[in-house]
Amino acid sequence: MGVRTEARRQGDPQVHPGLRTGGSKIQSYQRRSPYFKAQKTGRCEHLPRDGFLPRIPPFARNYRWLHSAVDPHEKGTRMNTPVENKILAARTSLMWDHPFFGSLAVQLQVVDATExxxxxxxxxxGKHLFYDENFVMGLTKDELLFVSAHEVIHNASEHHLRRQHRKPGRWNKAADYVINGDLIECKVGTMxxxxxxxxxxxxLSAEEVYRILDDENDGDDSDEGQGGDPGGCGEVIDGAxxxxxxxxxxxxxxxxSKVRQAAAIAKGMNAGSLPAGIKRIVDKLLRPKVDWREVLRRFVDESLTKDSSWAKPNRRFLASGLVLPGMVSIGLSHFVIAVDTSGSIDQKALAQFASEIRAAFExxxxxxxxxxxxxxxxxxxQEFTAGDIVTLEAKGGGGTAFSNTFEWIAKNASDATVIAYFTDLYVGDFGKEPAAPVIWAVQGDSATFDQLTENTPFGEAILLEVA
Structure with a gap:
């Protein structure tokens, strides 16, 4: 009696009853299943469609959205081509072995773009998986697993939505460097x-790698301006x-929403926890976005001694005809800004920081x-007093050390009320903690931010991500 016939006698035409009960039964099913053996060898196209067992792990049927995504593959309305079956086998392997990537992969509509x-x-x-038939058929099974997961991370990382003004080819290369490092860490297939x-x-983030590639560019943009896939692992196309x-x-x-659902599935398949590499990816993708401008304003306001006064009406409500008391400082307030001018500082990030500093001062x-x-x-x-027009003039360009800066502040600006330091935080010499509160405005991305701020001896840190 075949497994599929036995399943039908139990009242379930698609799922073997033993699959509902736990891990050991699933492992037994894997060993017996001709489809599982075929998709492990990459030769699933030789199996007759009428004899196929479930193409997806049974846990997927507990999720209506996921079941609907893979249901067209199980209808059996036509014979798949060899390349379609090869892609399907890779996606099914991801569902079994790497459910986070697999549950995202099966939601992409596969499109033949060979022409x-x-x-x-x-x-x-973000919605489609385009493929060139010659490329796919030339990959080994493990390489196709890697490339399939690679495309999934492009989407989960929103690379198709974050390019902005950047050159498509160089943006794709930057994203590829980031993704491939993650997949190698997670041991997904073979690059x-x-x-x-x-x-x-x-x-690093794709934006940070892009800036590095941009700085190292030798002037030849011939393969980076119009897109394409210089990395050979699949590319990303703008999704909006x-x-x-x-x-x-x-x-x-x-x-x-899809990333959260995929993380929940992967967590359920791994006995309540995610593999370390996958967890790091998910944490990075789902990290709440904090507006550093609001944090900077709050930090400055809380560091000043102030009181309300009718002598200075609140300008925010004057336009609506309301006259409410505004806030005035009690005593003198001295805002000290330190700008790290080392060679690694990004000028666009500095410009955004300078713009916010001017607004805070005014x-x-x-x-x-x-x-x-x-x-x-x-x-x-530079020195400014109330009413001055603030124009920042960065000068410097060497290494980084904070001790001399804080010594200068102690000698020449001992009345500082608050200190804001713009830096990439790549430094080993923080110096002595000053009397005034310090906020580090850190240029970079979330991954390096966590690493760099872990051992910061004093002050509060905010991540300044370049838009």
Whole structure:
């Protein structure tokens, strides 16, 4: 009696009853299943469709959204082509062995793009998986597993929504470096020959890797301006029109919902916990976004001694005809800004920080502001008082050390009310903690932020992510 016939006699035409009871039965099913053996060898196209056992793990049927995503593959309405079966086998392997990636992979609509000259490997836009037949058929099973998961992380990381003004080809390379490092850590398949991986990029965001590649560019952008897949592991295509904030927000919300669902499935399949590598990816993807501007304003406001006064009406409500008391400082307030001018500082991030500092100075109860530009030594100082137009002039460009900066503040700005330090935090010399509270405005990404701030001896840190 075949397994499929026995399943039908139990009243379930698709799922073997032994699959409902636990891990040992599932392992037994895997050993007996001709489909499981075939998809492990990558030769599932030789099995007749009428004899197929369930293509997906039984746990998937507990999720209506996931069942509907894979249901078309089980209808048996037509014979799949060899390349379609090969992709299906890879996705099924991901469902069994890496359910986080697998449950996201099966939701992508597979599209044959062999005739499209712009796609010579695989590509995704968040909803579709485009493939070139020659590329897929030339991959081993483990390489196809890697590439399939690679495309999934492009989507889960919202790379199809985050490119903005960046060059498509270089953006794809930057994202590939990040993704491939994650997949190697998680031991998902085998990276194809020519895949992009460098240990120095592990833990960085695609934006940060892009800036590094941009800085190292030799001027030849011929393979980076129009997209394509210079990394050979699959590319990412914009999933929403650039500048369409509503469409991007909707796509982000949809993707984050799918990531949470996939994480729940993977957690259930791994006895209540996620593998370390997958957990790190999920934590990074689902980290709540904090507006560093709001944190900076709050920090400045809380550091000032102030009281309400009718002599200075609240300007926020004047336009609506309401006259309410505003806040005034009690005593002098001295805002000290230190700017790390070492060579690793990103000028766009500095410009955003400077813009927010100007706004804080103009709108808060600050009497005086001192701006210090320093690397290992203090190179330049600017002084501003209430009413001045603030223009920052960064000077420097060496290494990084904070001790001399805080010594300068102790000698020349001992009345500082609050200190904000813009830096990438790559430093081993913090110096002595000053009397005034310190906030570190850290340029970088969430992965490096956690590592760098773990051993910061004093102060509060905020992550300044470049938009």
């Amino acid at each position: 499209d000259p712009a796609i010579n490997t695989m590509a995704t836009d 194809p020959k020519g895949g992009l991986f460098e240990p120095r990029f592990v833990g 029109p650039m500048g369409d904030k509503a469409a991007i927000a909707d796509a982000q919300a949809d993707m984050q 709108e808060s109860m600050i009497d005086k502001m001192t701006v210090i530009y320093a690397d290992t030594d203090v190179h330049h100082v």
